[in-house]
Amino acid sequence: MTCELLAPAGSLDKLKIAIHYGADAVYFGGKEFSLRAKAGNLNRREIEEAVSYSRRHGVRTYVTVNIFARESDLSAIREFLEFLNDTAPDALIISDPGIIRMARKHAPGLPIHLSTQANTTNHESCLFWYEQGIRRINLARELSMQEIRQIRQKTSMELEMFVHGALCISYSGRCMLSLYLTGRDANRGNCAHPCRYAYAVQEEKRPGEYFPVEEDARGLYIFNSKDLCLIGRLPELIDTGIDSLKIEGRMKGIFYLASVVRAYRTALDAAMHGEYDDGLVQKLYVELDHVSSRQYTENFLNGIPGRETMRYQGPAVQQPFIPAAVVIEGGKTPTVKANHVIRPGDRLEYMNRDISETHFTVKRITALDSGQPLEKTIGGEIVNMECDHQVLFEPWALIRKRQSVH
Numbered sequence: 023m024t025c026e027l028l029a030p031a032g033s034l035d036k037l038k039i040a041i042h043y044g045a046d047a048v049y050f051g052g053k054e055f056s057l058r059a060k061a062g063n064l065n066r067r068e069i070e071e072a073v074s075y076s077r078r079h080g081v082r083t084y085v086t087v088n089i090f091a092r093e094s095d096l097s098a099i100r101e102f103l104e105f106l107n108d109t110a111p112d113a114l115i116i117s118d119p120g121i122i123r124m125a126r127k128h129a130p131g132l133p134i135h136l137s138t139q140a141n142t143t144n145h146e147s148c149l150f151w152y153e154q155g156i157r158r159i160n161l162a163r164e165l166s167m168q169e170i171r172q173i174r175q176k177t178s179m180e181l182e183m184f185v186h187g188a189l190c191i192s193y194s195g196r197c198m199l200s201l202y203l204t205g206r207d208a209n210r211g212n213c214a215h216p217c218r219y220a221y222a223v224q225e226e227k228r229p230g231e232y233f234p235v236e237e238d239a240r241g242l243y244i245f246n247s248k249d250l251c252l253i254g255r256l257p258e259l260i261d262t263g264i265d266s267l268k269i270e271g272r273m274k275g276i277f278y279l280a281s282v283v284r285a286y287r288t289a290l291d292a293a294m295h296g297e298y299d300d301g302l303v304q305k306l307y308v309e310l311d312h313v314s315s316r317q318y319t320e321n322f323l324n325g326i327p328g329r330e331t332m333r334y335q336g337p338a339v340q341q342p343f344i345p346a347a348v349v350i351e352g353g354k355t356p357t358v359k360a361n362h363v364i365r366p367g368d369r370l371e372y373m374n375r376d377i378s379e380t381h382f383t384v385k386r387i388t389a390l391d392s393g394q395p396l397e398k399t400i401g402g403e404i405v406n407m408e409c410d411h412q413v414l415f416e417p418w419a420l421i422r423k424r425q426s427v428h
């Protein structure tokens with residue numbers, strides 16, 4: 023098996039965009055029982071469509087059932103597992119041993135992948151989970167390259183790891199900060215991300231008096247980790263024998279998804295064909311700098327990370343582009359779903375599957391239903407778009423627009 027690129031799909035549209043830009047497999051949650059409760063997630067009809075659409079495109083589907091369940095969840099989980107068994111995605115992603123046990127009974131036709139939240143850090147744990155019927159493990163994010171290699175040498179089961187996306191300051195996402203501060207439970211998919219907040223010091227006998235502790239003028243962000251990015255290490259990772267490289271971000275927008283999936287698809291293909299070099303990696307870093315991030319770190323890959331893995335300057339870096347539209351029907355005069363303001367005369371960029379650039383100017387926009395010309399879109403409309411340049415648009419590709427910098 024060649025190394026798989028596994029992408030998040032927080033909605034049906036995102037799933038189609040991820041597939042367009044080269045995902046080999048996608049993962050998504052149902053409306054119930056999935057971490058990332060606010061990711062949109064898919065209802066039952068959408069799960070069925072996601073599985074059949076992906077299969078038609080030769081792409082595997084993994085469904086997350088990765089909450090830590092309470093007693094009151096169990097009967098609904100059993101019914102959901104039975105539904106999934108009938109729908110037949112390629113695997114389930116689970117972390118709770120109780121749900122694993124239930125899946126073996128109520129969804130016996132489906133392989134089980136172990137979520138990163140199970141915090142697997144050594145080959146003995148892998149062997150234990152293999153004996154429990156697990157076929158693939160998403161390794162803990164706290165492992166170094168050397169440890170991944172050692173685990174690989176001692177087990178033949180499928181191994182998966184995160185290569186890109188947000189990191190938790192807590193150990194494998196086992197965190198009570200959100201529940202404690204906001205009442206929203208990270209272990210039930212509802213994290214409010216309080217690790218990204220600014221913090222101050224308060225002296226015990228002076229309630230309400232906050233002493234700002236400033237890394238810089240913006241404040242103190244002691245828990246705010248940078249984002250993971252291992253695009254510069256793909257040949258070494260492939261060489262470890264890892265089976266699947268996973269991108270985090272079911273809650274991220276379509277521009278993030280398209281940009282990150284195509285960057286890793288490009289890197290992975292180049293690495294597998296001996297075409298991966300420093301020049302390409304630098305171009306891919308520039309691409310990844312175009313999506314909103316908290317700057318990048320390689321986290322534990324080189325050993326225990328230090329101060330440089332934290333971002334002290336505030337929550338996130340802003341992206342210079344916005345997704346102007348998604349192509350719904352391709353061709354030279356595409357039908358697009360506007361995502362933002364587009365006017366005739368705008369200079370836009372078609373996001374190719376590779377990272378080459380195709381710019382064009384919008385000549386005319388007409389409403390799909392009435393055929394009337396429009397002065398502009400505001401976002402959400404389905405329109406036909408005429409361009410000055412012969413671009414062959416493909417369905418589920420994105421069109422992006424450079425934001426004016428203030």
Ligand code: SF4
Pocket residue numbers: 189190191192195196197198199200208213214215216217218
């Ligand atoms: S609060 Fe931060 S560290 Fe805790 S689970 Fe949420 S994202 Fe992770």
